[in-house]
Structures are given as structure tokens and as C-alpha cells.
Amino acid sequence: MDLHQLFVFTKVVEHKSFSKAAEDIFLSQSTVSSHIQSLERTLNVNLFDRVGREIILTPSGERLYQWALKLLLLKDQAMLDLKEGVTELRGMIRIGASSVPGQFMIPKMVKSFRVQYPKATFHINQSSSKNVADRVLNGSVDFGILGEKYENEKLCYIPLLKENLVLITSKESGLVGPVSIQQLLSYPFIMRNSDSGTNSLIEKFLKKNQISKDQMNIVAYTENGQSLIQFVLQNIGIAIISEMAAREYYDRNLLTIHEINEFNEERYFYLVYNLNKTQSMLSKLFIENAHQLLN
CATH class of the missing domain: 1.10.10.10 (Winged helix-like DNA-binding domain superfamily/Winged helix DNA-binding domain)
Structure with a gap:
């Protein structure tokens, strides 16, 4: 052997x-x-x-x-x-990622990591936050980066980044200034699927304001954050998304960002790993240096 x-x-x-x-x-x-x-x-x-x-x-x-x-x-x-051939450490790192981390965080982290470990390769599996947590639990990925915590004694969460959610509308929507939760009820709304971290935070906000989803004019659900943005750009509806994801389109003057009155919910993006899974050296190094890789 x-x-x-x-x-x-x-x-x-x-x-x-x-x-x-x-x-x-x-x-x-x-x-x-x-x-x-x-x-x-x-x-x-x-x-x-x-x-x-x-x-x-x-x-x-x-x-x-x-x-x-x-x-x-x-x-x-x-x-x-032995400090011999450290940069020759090679292997595959398998990462589960929810929508926003997969698009805006992991590419930057991978680039930084490969400066020191150029032989590292990556397999990124992008899905909802809930699916990411499930993949970490069943061991099909080495770790995950997601926008919601799903408590389990086997999972360890490391906070990486804090951000806000914002309301986005098309340039033709006619919506002006900060909006109230009651105003949102009269507009067609685009929602992420129920397993996404963004959707979980929205549902908590609605519950806090004693509003059910049935009271909203939801015209479409989508699995994909980019698809949701395209619905908004086509003026089919409005949506609440990560400010990180919205900023690129706002800076290009393609959509409008609005604050929601009394919506002060902040969320973290976490790195999550399975305490019972033995990590490869490369995965362990990535986890230990995750904060530095974002800076």
C-alpha cells in the first residue's frame, strides 16, 4: 500500500x-x-x-x-x-457557493490564493445557500461560502463579510426615493427561490412586519441572481437583492437602487466547513486565510 x-x-x-x-x-x-x-x-x-x-x-x-x-x-x-516545494502543493479544492459569493467573492479569493499556490485548481458548485450547506454536510464539497446560517452541530461558520440588501428597480419604474414596505405590495415583485439566503432574510422582514407572501404581487420566482436582475432590467418587476450584486448595474446606470424604510437588516457571508471532514492541506490553507484572501 x-x-x-x-x-x-x-x-x-x-x-x-x-x-x-x-x-x-x-x-x-x-x-x-x-x-x-x-x-x-x-x-x-x-x-x-x-x-x-x-x-x-x-x-x-x-x-x-x-x-x-x-x-x-x-x-x-x-x-x-520542511519548507520544500511549498509552492508545488497541488490538488483540487471543491467549493460550494451561493449566488453572490460565487460571482463576486470567490473569483477574487481564488486569484489571491493562486499567487502563492499556483498548482491549486478549483471546482466551484454554485447553488442556493441551503444546497451549499447540504453539500458541506454530505462531504461533496470541501467547504462552502454562503449568505445564511443553517445550524448543525457538524458545521462551523466563519464570518467573512457584512453587507446590506437593497431594492432595485428599472429606470422606467417611476419609483422615487426611499420606499415603505406597504408601497412594495403594489408593485410586481421578482423573488429568489425559497432556499436562497436573500429570500430567507426577506421572509424574516415580512414576518416582522406581519405581512405574508400572499399579500405581495409576486410575478416570478427564479433560481438565479443574474436572471432576477434581467427581469428587473426588463421592467417586469422589482426585487430585493445583495447590494454587492446591484452595485455593478447601478454604476453603469442600468437600474436604480432604493432604500427600504425600516429595513435595516444586515447579513454576513460565511465560510462554512464540516468539523468531521479531514481537509486537504490546500483546503485547510484556504480556510485559514479566507479573510486575507478577500482583502
């Missing part, structure tokens, strides 16, 4: 597929299969059950996966401690 075999094994586990693991680490599928078979012969255990087209970890495979992550992390730590 060697470290390379363990590395290949972890990739098969993470992708739940020999072919996808082979593609990820630039090996042939037959080579990946050969490494797994060699591991199984060495340890005299079956690591996977083959059920039709699916592969499922055996109990022995699950135990080996946890040891493999620790051993591979120890190897990376040894390299770092």
Missing part, C-alpha cells in the same frame, strides 16, 4: 465512480481499477461493493477512507514543515 494508491482510492470515493476519478486525476480507468485491486489484495478486504453500475463503500472501505485522508494530510503537512 502506498500513498498514491490511497490518493486514487479517495478520488474514487469522492466521485463515486472509477471513470470520473480517472478523468479528474488524468489516469486511465484501467489504471485506477488496478490501484484499487492492488489495495484490496494488500489489505485482504473488499473496499467497494459493485451494485449494478454503482459502487458503494464497504465498512472496511469507509474506515480506510478516513485513514487515507489523514495520511495524505500528514504527507502535505510534512512537505510544508
Whole structure:
């Protein structure tokens, strides 16, 4: 058993597929299969059950996966401690991101990180804040960056950035100045889906003002923040979004930003990771330096 075999094994586990693991680490599928078979012969255990087209970890495979992550992390730590080839640390960092972080925060963070670790590559999975938290919990991403906290004893949240939500309208909307919550009820409204952090904050504000969604004139729900902005630009409706996302369009004089009276809700964007997941050295370095990467 060697470290390379363990590395290949972890990739098969993470992708739940020999072919996808082979593609990820630039090996042939037959080579990946050969490494797994060699591991199984060495340890005299079956690591996977083959059920039709699916592969499922055996109990022995699950135990080996946890040891493999620790051993591979120890190897990376040894390299770092010896200060030999630090910039040669390489590997994939898998990040789950909600809409705004995926568009406006992570590109900047990746650019800064790759200055020191140019061999790092990234896989960004963008979805709603709730889906990001779920992916962190099930281990399909190394960590997430999102705009809402979903409490779970396995999740650790690091506040990264504070911002406000704002109302946006098209240049043709006719809406002027700060608006009240009652004024919003008479305008067609574009909403994000229920799993987004923005939507969660809006619902809290409505509840605080004893207003139900049924009282609003909602004309469309959308999964995507960019799609929501396009609805507003076409004067189909108004929307409440991240000020960070709105600022680019406002600066180009494409839409108008309004304050909402008594809407003083601020929100944080968080980095969230699973306390039970052993991080690679690259992921650990990214997490530890997340604040600096934004500055």
C-alpha cells in the first residue's frame, strides 16, 4: 500500500465512480481499477461493493477512507514543515457557493490564493445557500461560502463579510426615493427561490412586519441572481437583492437602487466547513486565510 494508491482510492470515493476519478486525476480507468485491486489484495478486504453500475463503500472501505485522508494530510503537512516545494502543493479544492459569493467573492479569493499556490485548481458548485450547506454536510464539497446560517452541530461558520440588501428597480419604474414596505405590495415583485439566503432574510422582514407572501404581487420566482436582475432590467418587476450584486448595474446606470424604510437588516457571508471532514492541506490553507484572501 502506498500513498498514491490511497490518493486514487479517495478520488474514487469522492466521485463515486472509477471513470470520473480517472478523468479528474488524468489516469486511465484501467489504471485506477488496478490501484484499487492492488489495495484490496494488500489489505485482504473488499473496499467497494459493485451494485449494478454503482459502487458503494464497504465498512472496511469507509474506515480506510478516513485513514487515507489523514495520511495524505500528514504527507502535505510534512512537505510544508520542511519548507520544500511549498509552492508545488497541488490538488483540487471543491467549493460550494451561493449566488453572490460565487460571482463576486470567490473569483477574487481564488486569484489571491493562486499567487502563492499556483498548482491549486478549483471546482466551484454554485447553488442556493441551503444546497451549499447540504453539500458541506454530505462531504461533496470541501467547504462552502454562503449568505445564511443553517445550524448543525457538524458545521462551523466563519464570518467573512457584512453587507446590506437593497431594492432595485428599472429606470422606467417611476419609483422615487426611499420606499415603505406597504408601497412594495403594489408593485410586481421578482423573488429568489425559497432556499436562497436573500429570500430567507426577506421572509424574516415580512414576518416582522406581519405581512405574508400572499399579500405581495409576486410575478416570478427564479433560481438565479443574474436572471432576477434581467427581469428587473426588463421592467417586469422589482426585487430585493445583495447590494454587492446591484452595485455593478447601478454604476453603469442600468437600474436604480432604493432604500427600504425600516429595513435595516444586515447579513454576513460565511465560510462554512464540516468539523468531521479531514481537509486537504490546500483546503485547510484556504480556510485559514479566507479573510486575507478577500482583502
